[in-house]
Structure formats: C-alpha cells, structure tokens
Amino acid sequence: MTTTAPASDIRVGVIGVGQMGADHVTRIARRIKGARVAVVTDYFRDKAEEIAASVPGCRVVDTPEELIAAEDVDAVLIASPGSFHRDQAVACIDARKPVLCEKPLAMNPEDAYTVVEAEAAARAATGVPYVSLGFMRRFDREYAELRDAIAAGALGEISLLNLKHRNAHTLPGFTDTMMVYDSAVHEVDAIHYFLGEQVTGVQVILPVPGPRAAEGQHDPMLLLFRTDAGRIVTDELYVNTASGYEVRTEAVGSAGIATIGLEHGRVTTHQEGGTWGGAIPADFRPRFVDAYDAEVQAWIAAIADGSNVAERSATSWDGYLAAATCRAAEQALTAEGFVAVTARPRP
Ligand code: ISE
Secondary structure, three states, X not given: OOOOOOOOOEXXXXXXXXHHHHHHHHHHHHOOOOEEEEEEEOXXXXXXXXXXXXXXXXXXXXXXXXXXXXXXXXXXXXXXXXXXXXXXXXXXXXXXXXXXXXXXXXXXXXXXXXHHHHHHHHXXXXXXXXXXXXXXXXXXXXXXHHHHHHHOOOOXXXXXXXXXXXXXXXXXXXXXXXXXXXXXXXXXXXXXXXXXOOEEEEEEEOOOOOOOOOOOOOOOEEEEEEEOOOOEEEXXXXXXXXXXXXXXXXXXXXXXXXXXXXXXXXXXXXXXOOEEOOOOOOOHHHHOHHHHHHHHHXXXXXXXXXXXXXXXXXXXXXXXXXXXXXXXXXXXXXXXXXXXXXXXXXX
C-alpha cells in the first residue's frame, strides 16, 4: 500500500537521477522520516519521468535552475556529475535553500572555493549554513568507532593509515583525474576525519596498469599522503578490479593496529555445518546503505528542527580542503616525489 506523505514533510528536489540520485530518491521515498521527493530533474528527461513515476506526488522539471527555484522544493539534493556541482550548489545558496551535495564539491579547488565563499556570504547575512557535503563514510558505524578509538588514544600514537579503495567497474571515460577527484577524494576526507590533520603533501606511484585500464589510464595507482603531524597514509586505488567493492582501513599505532571494512558477515553455527562470511558488495550502494540513510536522515532532521545542517556532515570547507589535496595528487601523477598541498585561508 502506498500512502501520500503529510504536507509538513520537507519537500526535496533531486537533481540528477542516475545511479546515485535514483538511489537517494528510493531512500527518501521509502526510509527517510519527515521528507518526500517533490521534484526531480535529469539531463535525460525520460529517466526523470521514469523515476518520478515511482514516487507518489513527484513531478519532473526541465532544468536544475527550475527545480531550485520551485516553490514546492524546500531543500535540494544534488546528485549530478561533479563538474556541475559548483553552479548548482551556488544557486541553492543564492535561493537560500539547504543543499546536500554529493561529493565531490567540485572538480578543482577554484570551483570549490567559489562555493565556500558564496556560503560564507550567505551565512554572514542569515546566520545559517546551507551546504552539507555527501562524504557518507563519516556516517559509517565502523568509521565512527575507529575515529573514536584513535581520538581516545586506544591505539597509542598513530604512524600510518593504510587505505584500500576498489571498485568492480567504472563508467567508460573515467580518467586518472577522475580517479583522484571522484574516487580518492573519499580517502582524502577520511584522513581529515580520522586524524583531524591537514594533508601537506601527496605522492602518486604508478605500477604496471591492470588489464582493464583504459588507454592512458593508470589503474591501479598508489597514493601516499603526508599530514602536518608527519603521519603517512597509503591509499591503494583500483577502480576496475572486475570483482567487487572493497573499502578497507587499517590504523597502525604504537599500542595496537585496528582494521575496518573486512565485512566478515554473519557467523552461523549449525547442525549441518557452521558457516562464516558473506558476499562482497558489487558497488558502494549496498556497502554504505546505512551510512547514506543516516546521512540523509540527519540532514532532514536538521532542516526540520532548524538546527545546523552541516553539524554532522562534511561542510563546503571540507570539500574545498579535499579539492586542494586532489589538485596536489593530480599534479603528483606526473611529478617526482611529494607535491605540496596549497590551500587558501578560510573566508
Ligand atoms: C563514486 O562516485 C563513489 O563515490 C564511490 O564511493 C567510489 O567508490 C567510486 O570510485 C566513485 O566513482
């Protein structure tokens, strides 16, 4: 049975209903309390029509601008490709509508800084923030537990984080730059999240490409990050393994080593033979479903009660810092040794 959501629900407009946007539409329609999807738009109108037809009361508009301005949209979720995020996020800020922008905030630091500045100006005028950035791993239970353990000193002095990020497949045309700004950007934010430290330098090491790397693409690649406290983070990024989605984190400390993301799955003792283990997810949607749900629910709850929408999520500033680090990583693709990260001051 389908029911029509009460009028008091936050009316969300979703820009982009490809893989991620369609997933968010389903999430809001089925699992998020206090919100409904009111309007969607997509470059492919027929895709938007198809998604809208699955949500009672949802309509389609032609453009992101129309969606952002719509009177029946209280808040906007941006799930379009990263190169459109700057303009769409700034339009939401100008319209004074809260926006949950999927990562990355932008595909370069200059564009990301434009969003930071627009938000700072709006905040100076109204006193409230507008941008939540979709680094969903911050809402993953294991991530939060590991961060707390590091902060409490449970592992002693941390020397190294070893990160792994593997995708089964990427879309055609996924370049080295996209590997950095679209995929490794998660680990860049994870460094800030786990350690609370700034990345000062990035080095990229390129092994022999795997058999599915596109012409000119370096897949897998190994990124090394150095933080301002002298810790080193390794990130193995492999986006065409043809097997499954794996995101692992190992924190190496003086008192202990902790690993998350192993996904052991259920352990069953059974008269006909016990089992342990589970399946490796095909992509990020099942792996981080709880984190995405928690992220969107926290955003809606903050809009509904008028509290700080960016209290728990990453902010536009986090998005800028990540983009500044990605710029250094992009340069490190063709440079020897560590490339320094340069970041502008916070406005
Ligand atoms: C994608 O956009 C994501 O955000 C996924 O989490 C990541 O694994 C993938 O590499 C990106 O392309």
